Amino acid sequence: MANHSLSPDIKEINSKRRWPNIIGAFMLGVLITACNSDNSEETTEEIPDSSGPNSEACKSAENTTQVTDAGVEYMVTPEACFDSLPGYEFAANYAEIDGLSMHYVDVGPVDGDVVLLLHGQPSWSYLYRKMIPILAEAGYRVIAPDNIGMGKSDKPVDVTIHQFEQHVAWTKAFIDKLQLTNINLFVHDWGSLFGLRIAGEMSHHIARLVVANGTLPIIPPGKNPHIYPSFELDESLGDAATFFASRSSDQVEGFQQWIDYASSVPELLAGDVVQVLTVYQLTDEEISAYNAPYPSIDYKAAIRAFPAMFVDIEMQNIIAWQTLGAFHNPFMFNAGEFDRGLGSEENQQKWIEHVPGSDGNDHRRFLAGHFIQEDVGEELAIHLLNFLRTTTPEEPLRAGGPSFNFRYCEILLSYQDGSSITAEIWGTPGVNYCPQAQWEALDLSDIAAEYDALSAIPNGPRFFVVDENLGGDIILPSPDDEYRLFGELEMRLLTSVDLTDSQGEDVAYVPGKVLRDNTWLFYEGRRVYELTDINGQVYIMQSFSRLEDDNLQMDDLKNLGARLNLPEGWTFRSRILNDPLQVSAMDGIAMVLKDDLGNSYQLVP
Structure with missing residues (x-):
């Protein structure tokens, strides 16, 4: 010490x-x-001295160049x-x-x-x-x-x-x-x-x-x-x-x-x-x-x-x-x-x-x-x-990958599709970092009316908890992407989600099917956050949200369990990974749900 x-x-x-x-x-x-x-x-007057920067030994030194092995x-x-x-x-x-x-x-x-x-x-x-x-x-x-x-x-x-x-x-x-x-x-x-x-x-x-x-x-x-x-x-x-x-x-x-x-x-x-x-x-x-x-x-x-x-x-x-x-x-x-x-x-x-x-x-x-x-x-x-x-340092923070703590926003436009209700997910990943002023200026009623949607559901600002997104296009845009301007905020079409079970609403703790063919990678040493439902199925957090709490930070998540109104029989836990963890969608579908603060989780197969 x-x-x-x-x-x-x-x-x-x-x-x-x-x-x-x-x-x-x-x-x-x-x-x-x-x-x-x-x-x-500004110029300064030199001070004669027998040593130091103004000495003759310094000023008269040969400008000899040396060379490294490279x-x-x-x-x-x-x-x-x-x-x-x-x-x-x-x-x-x-x-x-x-x-x-x-x-x-x-x-x-x-x-x-x-x-x-x-x-x-x-x-x-x-x-x-x-x-x-x-x-x-x-x-x-x-x-x-x-x-x-x-x-x-x-x-x-x-x-x-x-x-x-x-x-x-x-x-x-x-x-x-x-x-x-x-x-x-x-x-x-x-x-x-x-x-x-x-x-x-x-x-x-x-x-x-x-x-x-x-x-x-x-x-x-x-x-x-x-x-x-x-x-x-x-x-x-x-x-x-x-x-x-x-x-x-x-x-x-x-x-x-x-x-x-x-x-x-x-x-x-x-x-x-x-x-x-x-x-x-x-x-x-x-x-x-x-x-x-x-x-x-x-x-x-x-x-x-x-x-x-x-x-x-x-x-x-x-x-x-x-x-x-x-x-x-x-x-x-x-x-x-x-x-x-x-x-x-x-x-x-x-x-x-x-x-x-x-x-x-x-x-x-x-x-x-x-x-x-x-x-x-x-x-x-x-x-x-x-x-x-x-001050006292806590646990070391594992350096993040390209997705870690990546800020983004989404808008879900919901539509009736026969007996089902689906929502297009439009988002800023790969487009911008969701400037707060532009996000706050959005009129969701006008957006729903403009695109003949049942509703326009805000989802953000959000921050990825994962380190990397493997084999998908969640963050990186492609030439075939469709773009829209919502107010002054540009977004691209990311995917769609089935909201039938939640009657078209983004309801906490109700899973939805998201069309997705990617794998989330969490680095060794990363702290992760998990929900376990009444049947023992584990959902791992993929992103946290400031939709309900403007001041929520990554470091607050380890104590999140005390703030959640979990359904009976559900539990929350936080742990540090001893090995890297990959969480993949199955056959192009990921089961995703949110907690009551808007943080999103994906089912671990």
């Missing part, structure tokens, strides 16, 4: 704070972008560049990832609970220097890696190697290399794009999750508006202050201008970027420390290329987003008041509402800019310590 005895004095910390960076605070007020994580510069060319920043950095006296550790050395700080008890700190662009582990000692002295093993291409890590010289998926893979490989489990993950800036993706795909390794000014973008296919830059240096580009003063306030255009500027400006100084996006004034030595890894432009491929990585982001983060929507372990989102992009109240609230593990936690807004660790590092560390001490 970690020793949680440290209790620093916040008043003493506040008394040592430097004067505010008024220009930086003002600039933060106008930086509003979807991924406003990495912007801006043919990747890279450079290594001379160690002299890192001498005498204020506040950064941590021993260097290195992990080999794809033939490249990835540097990381590793302090605190080796058997302490792990706190993993991920940074973004253009910072490096120096950003966490104020937080690391506080966490380590409290008994945690604190690990802060430098992204490949940044800090003390090796620096591939080809800008095109710095792709979003590549950095996600490198960060995953780092976690695997160190065999990290039960991770308390703290993510910021591009570190949040990598970290939230990894948290969703390696959720069984995550004990707690904390975001500080971050997000996980998801863009419909073909809708990413940004263009990859040429990376040709443009000597006509002015300094950062001039750039940001003239940058467009339009969200898309402004970020494209940042992509182009970062890739082409001859002098991209990391320290100046941090300073402009920080409320409080950094010292010249601290600014130089952020510049230390990059003695010349040859070392700057990563910090030049990171903004351009946004160009390739579309739907690859959707599975992680869906899994995090079921993440029940403790979650916290902290924001800097002056970061109106990633730290905006809207973005903060989106994540608080999405992740069920956020309930009851102290999500704060600090008097800080985008680089919140620089402005309020000590306070943030203390706040993080309190979160770690007062």
